[in-house]
Amino acid sequence: MGAARTHRDPSSARPRYSAAFQVKKGVARWAVICLYHTSMVVTEDRTTGSPWLLFMFCLPTQRASQRVRVWRKLQKYGVLAWKNSAYILPNTPGNLEKFQWLTAEVRKYQGDASIVEVARIEGHTDKEIMSLFNQARAKEDERLMGDARLGLRQSAAQSPAQRRAQFARLNRRLVGIQSTDAFGCGKKREAEALIKELEARAATGPTAGPIHKDAIKKFKRRFWMTRPRPEVDRVGSAWLIKHFIDPEARFIFSANPQAHPDALRFDMFEGEFTHVGDECTFETLMKRFNVRDKRLKRIAQIIHDADLEDNKFGRVESRAVDLILKGWAKMGWSDDEILRRGFDLYDALYVTLDS
Structure with missing residues (x-):
């Protein structure tokens, strides 16, 4: 990430600053003082790719409990404290939104806060x-x-x-x-x-028993829920559900089971279908629904080795499949898009393993 240019005000020779949103003059003046103290170069042009967001705040001395509350939120965000006067996060839309909400909270407590896009920190590379x-x-x-x-x-x-x-x-x-x-x-x-x-x-015993064939119809045309950002086991399990268990399955991504109480949970803590002993969720689903297919067994081995990283089956394909799915998540694709493309990936594996 290249550093943005330093912008100078001809009248004052001071670097201009660019807050991520409108700030009061008093806050802006205080922010510039902090920037001089921390030796940071800021930019007013958001297209230059400033890699860092800088958050600064101050609260009245009698607001001790509120100060602790703000500090705890900053810790939760994973900020990097800088010179005891500022807090840094990578410049992403999500982090900007976090700082904006925190700024509103600080002002609610009669304090001041500012967000600044930082192009470069003198004496330190981005790396x-x-x-x-x-x-x-x-x-x-x-x-x-x-x-x-x-x-x-x-x-x-x-x-x-x-x-x-x-x-x-x-x-x-x-x-x-x-x-x-x-x-x-x-x-x-x-x-x-x-x-x-x-x-x-x-994991406990009740989830490990096979489902009686007469009860399988209860698992048709259902909503199936798993955690967001699906990877090798969750995508594979969804593919198995759609192709071999519930052809009309619809998938929900959420970390909160209470939001969809009627959904069947898979690869989630205390879900109906998850890891049992040393078996991944894909293996659990195959056993519970008595799915028997030599190619699926090989895919289960690939997913097991990738998900549990124990090399139990020595499947050389595991690492590649795992990296592909992790890469899609890092590319910022939506959960639905990862699932759609993941289905194509497992379709290709299924066909290839036939040979």
């Missing part, structure tokens, strides 16, 4: 700033992995309810960390693997 973000996420992942390993050691002595509660708590932390992992921290896959193992141990 170095990305590394600082990754270091922060890596520390969070390390703490999470430590707690997950402890949970795995304790799981043998826990009740099923305790294991489910432990998985839910740690999975929420993982989701929170991943939502702020803008640059792909290297600890991500290791943390995911530990949480998946916790999920497998949290």
